[in-house]
Amino acid sequence: MKIEAGAGERTTQVLEGLGVAPGVAIGPAFLLEAGAIPVAARKLAEEEVAAELERFNAAVSKGQKQLRKLKTKSASLPGAAAEEIGYLLEAYLQMLSGSRLLRGVERRITQGLVNAEAAVQAEIAEIAEGFAALSDQYLAARADDIREVGDRLIRNLTQTPYAGFTNLPTGTVVIAEELSPADTALLDPALIAGFATVLGGPEGHTAIMARSLGLPAVLGVAGLIGAVHGGDTVIVDGSAGRVVVNPTPQLRAEYERRQEEYRSEQRMLGRLKRVAAVTRDGEAVTLLANLELPRELEPALAAGAEGIGLLRTEFMFMNREDLPDEEEQYQALKSIVVAMDGRPVTVRTLDIGGDKLALPLSAHLAE
The missing domain is CATH 1.10.274.10 (PtsI, HPr-binding domain)
Incomplete structure (x- = not known):
């Protein structure tokens, strides 16, 4: 969507994407110039x-x-x-x-x-x-x-170096074709307000990193690179999955209000973490977390989870060419159950079928 601006001003554009980390970021755009490195195949003697x-x-x-x-x-x-x-x-x-x-x-x-x-x-x-x-x-x-x-x-x-994020003004919004998790790890929340990319989705590590760092982020934004120039004022609405380029004064004021509302809500929720979940008519509600990986346990407990509603076990089979034996699986699950200290834990056995035979462990499954 485009909104015509006054004389001498660039047109306001509103782009849609996938909101993967909530919150609102407002600041000058920094365009990360990156892309696929051209590779030429050469026959060797x-x-x-x-x-x-x-x-x-x-x-x-x-x-x-x-x-x-x-x-x-x-x-x-x-x-x-x-x-x-x-x-x-x-x-x-x-x-x-x-x-x-x-x-x-x-x-x-x-x-x-x-x-x-x-x-x-x-x-x-x-x-x-x-x-x-x-x-x-x-x-x-x-x-x-x-x-x-x-x-x-x-x-x-x-010998192609990685782009850096040094010497950026406070409140910068990073705009890129794609941000790798390693790129995201270099983003300093004290300087970077948020980011938006053309590629990426909610299940990727970049999205997880954004949420962990508390940086509003929108991924999968078509037309993003062509719409933004370095230094443009950009709004990243990670809650709604929206990017606003060169907002009008009225739009900026509206998003500044939303930004403060979100921050106020987060402060309030922080105070409710240890309060029992009960409906207005007195019914207790048990809040359980879904875990992809063991390292998500601590943040889940910190957020007030009362147990694990679904613990996926695929993590034990990832990034390896052999299969974990019974003892290894037992110890991995035991460590989580012990850490939960009596709270309920529901474990889902490995979800694997014909569609997953492309995994490296497929050779073992065929035996």
Whole structure:
């Protein structure tokens, strides 16, 4: 939707997307210039293979160092955000350590005789396609994690640096084609008011990070990049899934009012966390949390959850090529039950069927 502005002013535009982290952010736009790194496939001569493998291994080692450094830096983030990115970076490190990904790339270099960049791109595409095809939205979103690791390797191979978020004015709104979870971990809530992207969805780690950091965010905004220029005033309404570019004074005033209402509501809800949930006619209501991962337990309890209504067990099977044995599964579930200290816990057994045979563990399931 467009709203005509006065002479000398840019047209106000209202864009729709997916609100993945609630709240309202208002500030100057910072456009993160990024995108897919062009990769050219090159046929190798037999005598070039050893050097190409060495170049690939150097990119892997550099990626491991980068992730460890980022993990150390992200430890200072707010509790839930630090846990979220810490777990994710550890998963990325596992992908860069003797994984199917690395073996697949090495095979493409040695047997397919293609350069490392093209080998990484092809292997990532194949693995990510398997995840993206799954009907389970949470598991399908893991395709983005695979692509993130591949992007890091290609950046290292092509010596393409990551964009930074330094020297930005307080209250900046980040606008991007896509933000990886690692990008999101670099967003300082003291400087960044919120963000909006063209790509992404509510089940991805970037959305989870935004909620953990308390940054209003809208993802999946078509036409965003063409509508926003650096320095434009942008409103990100993460509650409604809306982005307003160059708002009129009246619109800005309205969203400033909504922003204050949201903040006031959050302060009030914070005071209600430990108050029993009872309807006006005296009926007690039990509030239970749904958990995707063990690290979500602490935030759920902090928010006042009285138990776990659904604990998914897929986390025990992710980012690995072998199956957890009975003892490992027992210990993982036991730690959660013990932490709940007598509160109810409902565990859902692994949700897997024919649509999920693209997962790395499919070979085990066929045995």
